Structures are given as C-alpha cells and as structure tokens.
Amino acid sequence: MDRYIEAVVAIEGSESLAAIQSIVRSSVVPLGYDRFVMFSASPAREDLVDSIYWVEGDWFGKGVTVDAETYVRHCPVTRNFLNVDEPFFWTKVMSARGEKYRVVRTPRGPGFHGLQVPVFGRTGLEGAMSFAGTRIDASARTRAVLTMIGAAAFRAARRLIEAHEPNGASSLSPREREVLRWIAAGRRQADIAASLGLSERTVENHLRRARLRLGVATTAQAIRLAIRSGEIED
C-alpha cells in the first residue's frame, strides 16, 4: 500500500506529538518542506489563531522566536481561511517596501513558499497545518499529499493535546443542548416534545434552564450564543 497512506495511519496511531512530528518530517522533507506550523484556530477570534501546537524551522529569519502573536502578525495569508475552504499556496514576495506574503496558484522557482492546509470540523475552521520551504515541490500530487498528512497530523495532535488539557466544560446539559439544537433547526416546542417523547412542559423547562445558563433573555439570543461557543452546530 502507498507510503503516504502508511504515514497517515502511523500518524493516527501516534501516542506523542514527537512521534507525529517525526512522521511528518520524514514524509515531506523529501518534497522540499522543512518548516512547519500547526495551530488550532477559530473564526470567532479576530486574530484567528487560538494556540500553536508546533512550530519548527526558520520562518522569519534566524533567531526569531515564533509564538502565536508573531506568527499571525507576520503571516497575514492565514486570514485567507476565512474566504476559502481548500489548501492554498502562498509565496513571499520581496518588494521595495519590504517583504510581503501573497496567495498564489502555483509558487515557482526558489524563494520562500508554503502551503496552508486548513482543517475543518463540525463548527467550521478548527485549525491548520502550514508547510513551507525554499525549494518546494508544488505539484498537484504534493498538494494532495500535504492536504492529507496535514489534516491527519492536526487531528492526531489535537486528540493528544486535548486529552491532557481539561476540556472546556460545556455549560449546557445534554438535554438542554439537544432541545436547543432542534429549536435552531426550526422546530416548535410541541414538535420537539413529540419527537423526543417528552411533555411540552419539559421541553420548555430545558429551554428556560438553557437561557439561564447562557445568561440570555431570549431563545433567539441563546441560539446565537450556542452557535458561537460551539455548543450546537452552525
């Protein structure tokens, strides 16, 4: 079976971030990519980047430490994820007024180029993996490979990292969330009661408790807050 598929399987089975990184490296360094950034993201944040899982390689010049803030400030093409839902290549252009990053169809020749691979989930953008290098292979094949490996690596890394961090406790109970989901889907309280096998009163009570917990006055506002915080699917 294909070696890149094997890499994905190995990534999925990895038990440490270092293991994931090692597999990614050995897979994509031969393709010319030797700088990596992996981060979780949320379109609700205006700076997009939530927290960085992995930074490696010389991104902005020797000796520059890259943290979340630096990365976002220097790499504005990341915001392109708000407009597209596929991986895209970028290239660093040197102009009279300094360096500039630009989204391109195909980066050519030597220079600093990269591929941003977004990872989407139920709530939209969840994170990304970014590959870069000075002499990269930018073929359609390589893009497909990086798309697959980047997505697998991000999911595997997040699985490991979120296992260690106390996950953001959702403020709604399962029932409250379920009722709210149906309301957001356009059902009436009575319909929901029927399809869940509850009394209309119970549905109403769940809704009220949900409003209380979310600290809002109306159900419409609760829908919006719940979507924003990922309690229910957008």
Place this chain on the structure above:
Amino acid sequence: MDRYIEAVVAIEGSESLAAIQSIVRSSVVPLGYDRFVMFSASPAREDLVDSIYWVEGDWFGKGVTVDAETYVRHCPVTRNFLNVDEPFFWTKVMSARGEKYRVVRTPRGPGFHGLQVPVFGRTGLEGAMSFAGTRIDASARTRAVLTMIGAAAFRAARRLIEAHEPNGASSLSPREREVLRWIAAGRRQADIAASLGLSERTVENHLRRARLRLGVATTAQAIRLAIRSGEIED
C-alpha cells in the same frame, strides 16, 4: 508516486461527474466497496441531507429507488455526523424487529457494512460520501484512503454541480437584516421598535418577510441560517 494520490489528483482535474465516479470506482471496488452515496448536507436541515449527487449500487434491496428521503429514512446513522467529525464505520444488524444500522469501530466478517466520510468546510458539515459493500476491507489504511478519496470526490462533484446551477442567493433587505441582528442580540420586537423608531407592527412585518425569504418557519431558525450565510455577524 502513490496510486491513490494519483487518483485524488485525477479527481480534482475531472470535468464531469461520470469521470469522478469512474475514478472512485476503480480505486475502491478492489477494496470491496461497490455501493456509493454522495450528498450535500446541512446541519441546519432537520433531515440533514440537502441533495444527492450520486447513488449507485444495491442499498436497500433490489429494485428500491433511493432518493434523498428514502436514504435518510433508512440510514439513520447519517445523523451521527452531528456528533462526530471523523469518518465512521457502520454495519447493518439483523435483529428480531427487523434491520438496524449501528455505528461500530470495526465492522467484521461478511454482511452489509459501510464507511461514512463527512466533508467539512468553513460553515461546518457540507456533505458526505458513503461507501458500502458486503465484503469490505475495513483496515485503517483503507479508511485513510476512503477519507481522502471521498473528500476529494465530493469537493470536485460539488464544484461541477454548482457551476451548472446558479444558486439563487436570496438576500435580506437592509431593514430585515437590521431587525434580525437585534433579535439575535436578544431584543424583543417591542424594544427594537422603540429603538429604531418604528411601530411594533413594522418590526413584526420585517421579521416575517425575513422568514419568508430565508424559507424558514421560525425566527430561531432564521437566526441560524442568517449566521450561516453571513447575513448577520456571528
């Protein structure tokens, strides 16, 4: 380069649905999958499935035509996409009270099994590709292959189909949008009327027209749709 990667590249370059289907078939039939469903979906719809792009093979018994409604009614595991954001295997279980579909970690032995591969985008769930067969390879490798091919095939198919169907983007009027924004912020119609200097009736009328345009039954659902389509800010 790997043959499955080549398949993905070929899918991305396809200019017809038939071409995509042909590539998918030749890639996954050797793995035991000979039944396919590809559909666009939206968590906003309570039946989840929007429209079906591709149905092939014997899903529910010989001679049963599968349309969107039949598929959803017979295949409740599809709703599992609301809870997970990774592909999952399912299997058909024969019990005393008829057949039942169940989500499983690994389907074993002969029988009717399948893999559901969700495709996510900026707005969350966008569609899925479903592979099934009676003697399937359910290894981690195959799951990785189907994940990649399913996602590529769905995106390519949607690109082709949406190019033909000019989507009627029905937008809201400025006033409708403004009222909806306030509603989403938790205001009551009467409050909005006061702060916009309108009568309560007018606010109510704007809301009704907004619901009509968005094609939804309740204001709560309108909030969600408007957020999804970017009519109001999240």
Place this chain on the structure above:
DNA sequence: TTCGGGTTGAGGGAAACTCCTCAACGCGCT
C-alpha cells in the same frame, strides 16, 4: 407612467412562548 420592491403601519385572532412555583425520581458522590 406604470411597475416592482422596500418601508411603514393597522386590526383581529390564534398560537407559541415565557415566567413563577412546586415536586418527584434517579444517579453519583461523600
């Protein structure tokens, strides 16, 4: 000028939702 669309507003009635309090049951935890 006529036509369509957006905005404004009304009446009347029906349906749905919100708010308050109270209470029972199960489940896990100390």
Place this chain on the structure above:
DNA sequence: AGCGCGTTGAGGAGTTTCCCTCAACCCGAA
C-alpha cells in the same frame, strides 16, 4: 444517608410572537 444535579412534569397567568389581510408612501427601472 444526605447532597447536588439532571431530568421529568404540572398549574396558572401573562407576554410575545405569529398569521392574514389590507393599504399607503417613496424610489428607481422599464
């Protein structure tokens, strides 16, 4: 056993929204 929490459900009263129809005004396009 006692406690907290989630789930379920009720009565009663009040508020809010929804539905349907009708109509006036303004404005830009045909």
